[in-house]
Amino acid sequence: MPSEDKPIAWAAYAAENEKTSWADQVEEEETGGMDFPPSSEKVIGDIKTVIDYKLNKDDKKVKVIRKYKLEVKKTSKSVARRKLLKKFGLSKDDPSGPNKATTIISEEVMMQFMSNKEEELLQDQDDPTLSKFKHQLQYYMFFKNFKGTARDPSTEEPKKEEPEENAGAQSGAPGKYIPPSLRAGGSAAGSSMPSRGNRDEQATIRVTNLSEETKEPDLQELFKPFGPIQRIYLAKDKHTQQSKGFAFINFHNREDAAKAIKSVCGFGYDHLILNVEWAKPSTTN
DNA sequence: CATGAGCGC
Known part of the structure; x- marks a missing residue:
């Protein structure tokens, strides 16, 4: 049964262009100069009709x-x-199906997806090159996605004391918790929190679901595209340093922190999905 | 899974 398992789109395309498919051409060559009419296939509605010629067991030519x-x-x-969907733009009056003048029908492209299991296997091989590459690839993808929103530290202006736009409220992430002091018009004065006179304390984010291999420099690489970082604290076991x-x-x-939350929360890093939120003030305060 | 540490009026 020739070409039965070919993609439908290709069959339809071949029929529309009144040409034989690649598979049929191969078959024609295989019949080796026999004077058979070429086989053909047509698609009408959802019925495909294939017309073939071949020798039956009595060596007689038959039409199939x-x-x-x-x-x-x-x-x-x-x-x-x-x-x-309707075509639009310059192609809006084209008939349905691909237009050969503007569309190239490519070969089937195989996509390869990595499962968690395979990633674990890669790590088990303990190949630092591979691991490094994986990290760089993930970071590259991250940067590609978010460099538009990230601030370039080299063009950073000195911090100005101006009323801040509320990045959280315009981020289109409803339901995200924003501390009152960060909301539009909010100020530390009058809040129930003991004032430490340090607004920078409010520019702290907490990152959870980090893999145990993640180190401070990794975090710096990950977050420095959003703006200057004051301090990084990676929680470790006091004795084992785990x-x-x-x-x-x-x-x-704070606006950089807001961007970091918006961008990195949900970002896949080292086989885990990062969670990034505003940090609560530390317990000693 | 999960909100850091030490300082020492």
Whole structure:
């Protein structure tokens, strides 16, 4: 059954362009100069008709007509839905299907996804090059996604005492908790918190779900695109120095901290998804 | 899973 398992889109494309498919061409070559008419296939509605010529067991030429009912594969549902969308722009008057003048039909592209299991295997191999590469790739992806929102420290202006825009409220993240002192119009004065006269204390974020391999320099690399960092504290066991999997990042500017929360929360890092929130004031205060 | 540390009026 030739080309039955070919992608439907290709069959439809071949039919629309009244050409034989690649698979049929191969078959024609394989019949080796026999004067068979070329086989053909047509798609009408959801019925595909394939016309073939071949020798039967009595060495007689026969015409073989086969009809298939086409089914959209389960995995192609979204593709099928997309096909119903109207064309727009310069292509809005084109007939349905790919236009050869503007569209290249590529070969099937295989995507490779890494499961957690495989990542663990990679780590078990204890290959520092591989591990380093993985880290860099993840950081690169992160930076690509978020450099638009991150502040470039080299062009950083000196901090100004001006009323701050409320980054949290405009971030489109409703339900995110913002301490009262950070809300628009809020100020430390009048809050129930004992004032330490240090606004920078409010520019601290807590990062949880860090892998135990994460070190302070990693955190610095991760967060410095958002702005100058005042202090990094990675919680560790006092005796074993084992990371406890969470850390505090102290920015100079609250807005940078807000951007860091917005951008890094949910970011995959070292096989874990980071959680980033505003830090509560430390217990001793 | 999870909100740091030491200082010492």
